[in-house]
Amino acid sequence: MPCQKREIRRADALRDKIIALDTKLAEDFKAQISVAPFLSRKIVSFQGNKDKPAYSWYKYKEAFSAELVTYFLGGYEGGVCGKVLDPFAGIGTTLFAANEQGISADGIELLPIGQEIINTRLLLEKDLTSSDTSTLERWGTCHPWKRFPERVPFSTFRITERAYPLETVDAIERYRGALQQEREKIQAILHLALLCVLESVSYTRKDGQYLRWDARSGKRRPGTKPFNKGEILTFDSAITAKLKEILRDVSDANIPATLFPVRHTPQEQGGRESEARLFKGSCLEVLPTLETGVYAAVMTSPPYCNRYDYTRTYALELAMLGLAHEDVSNLRQKMLSCTVENREKDLLKMSPQWAPFIEAANQQKLLQTIYAYLEHEKSAGTLNNNGIPRMVRGYFSEMACVIGECARVLRPNARLFMVNDNVRYAGVSISVDLILSDIAQALGFEVEKILVLPGKKGNSSQQMGAYGYVPLRKCVYVWRKR
Ligand SMILES: C[S@@+](CC[C@H](N)C(=O)[O-])C[C@H]1O[C@@H](n2cnc3c(N)ncnc32)[C@H](O)[C@@H]1O
Known part of the structure; x- marks a missing residue:
């Protein structure tokens, strides 16, 4: 059989295998997946903060709304009592919205613009x-x-x-x-x-x-x-x-009215007023330094696996904060891998304890087949960027470490809420929601719900042009530490 035909057959076989494994995983999580009509695109994005005092000062397009935090920390299944963590704090929506509920919160953020906004708001x-x-x-x-x-x-x-x-x-x-x-x-x-x-x-x-x-x-x-x-x-x-x-x-002394005003009194918090703390740096470095079993919830949204480069999008702000070209290049490498320029991080060198977390990603069959397919497409020269397989691999390995660390720092039965998008490369949809949930299950979480936003997200114009339109899910995952 001519070489080219054999390669096409192999790609077709890998794609079929991905579809079969994806269908099987969706079947496994059938009871947990549901469309959540209350999760509008507005509430899950910065749009929901547009008219909200203080939250609307800086337009951080990657932020979620304060209402979303209020809903999950205050209104969901009786709310949260105890300290909350956001390992990807952005401009601090989780921190400030949790504080409005009388809940203390810690955040970790690597990008200096997010750190600056949080610190100045704290000062104010x-x-x-x-x-x-x-x-x-x-x-x-x-x-x-x-x-x-x-x-x-x-x-x-x-x-x-x-x-x-x-x-x-x-x-x-x-x-x-x-x-x-x-x-x-x-x-x-x-x-x-x-x-x-x-x-x-x-x-x-x-x-x-x-x-x-x-x-x-x-x-x-x-x-x-x-x-x-x-x-x-x-x-x-x-x-x-x-x-x-x-x-x-x-x-305006009027503290912004919240959608779900369920405030915990200082008494409920052990007599303390709620407070927010920011850890500057990469969560891959900060998480291992946090105490085990102390957090009552994690509320977060990591970067999506979508090639968005925060260090480029926020370049004007980074320059104004005094960063030089090399600082920005170094920062890009420390960010969670989600751009084609990210090199592989030596995760085991960062923490030898992460071996089981990385193994959980390596054992995930759908993910491994996606890696094989992307590598195959890279060799065939059909990817629009050869950094895509490394980025996808880096994304899931690093996320497995973050998930493993979150399981460690959470109290038993505490919940983790995560907003994330599915993505599509080389014509194949990657069910980030199902894959991360499966990894989370292997790392000590029970998957309670995968809440899907009504209306599906589109694809990039490149994917649409080359492979046609396939709707992608945007979800909030609800996991509970076993
Ligand atoms: C989707 S945004 C989160 C926005 C946040 N929920 C808010 O409302 O502002 C993801 C954040 O993760 C940050 N980030 C990326 N890599 C990181 C890392 N290794 N450690 C900590 N933060 C990181 C990005 O700078 C970005 O602010």
Whole structure:
């Protein structure tokens, strides 16, 4: 048989095997999978925070809504009593929404922009004096940066060069100069406001895997059509509006009303007020340092296995926070593998105790067949990027370690809630929900529910063009530690 035909047959056989194993796994979890009409796309995404004081300051597209956290920690099966953990804390939605319920929460976050937002919000929650408020009001009305003589430049690297109109660069540099005259707390708030407006005053738009560049910047990704993002705000109008918004939210003593206001009293928390703590760094490094059996729940959403590169999408903010090109490259390698550039992490070197976790991923039959298929497609030269098999393998091995660690730090019977998306590569749908649930079962969890969002998610345009449309599930997994 000619070589090419044999290869096509092998690919077909692997695809058939994937479909058969996927069907079998779906059958195994049939009793747990259900469509959850209350889980709208809005509540599971940042959209749900759009009008929510404080949560809406910084548009973190990858965030989930505070209502989702409130529902699972407060309203679901009697709620949670005890401390909560989010190993992928983002801008801290779990932390702040848990605190609103009177629940303490710890978060781990690696990306400096998420860390900065969380830390500044924590600072703001400690009482803001009337003198602080007047200073911020003065900034919003008198614009002291406009007349400020000294500019403080900010760093750029290749992908952030020429991101702003020249007059905007001048205004930002003066703003950075002027804010240095203020007390530390005010500086932090002014800096937060600056980070919140960068996208709106730039030539860029955050768009999934990368930044899109408006044609007015003079930059264009090869092979893409000219793009116009619409109005680019002037720095003065954007920052003034943002300062007003922040001031309004912090001075309104009205704590945001929650959908499911089930508050735990300090008495229920052992006499303590709820608090939020941030661990800066990779959860792969921080999780092993946490005590065993202390958390009452994990509420989280890891990066999806979808090639989205946070270090590129948030490049403007990372540059403003002072990171250089090499810092960003190093950061990319530390992130959970979800881009084609991620190299393999030496997980056993990070923690020899993870051998059983990695083995659980290696024993997952559907996953192993998906790996074999992707490797086959790589050798056949049909993948649009040869880094895809390594990324998928890295994603599931690292997630197995995170799941194993979460099982360790949770109390018996405590729940883990996880938002995640299924993905599709080389024409094959990867049931991330079923595979991770199967791994979780092997690592000490009982899979209580796989709650599917109504309406399915689409595929990338590449997948759609090459293989046609196949709907993908977006889910919230509910696992309980056995
Ligand atoms: C889907 S987002 C979570 C958003 C969060 N639920 C919120 O509402 O803001 C995933 C987060 O994981 C972070 N992340 C990626 N790799 C990480 C790692 N190894 N350790 C800790 N955080 C990581 C990303 O920076 C991102 O903020």
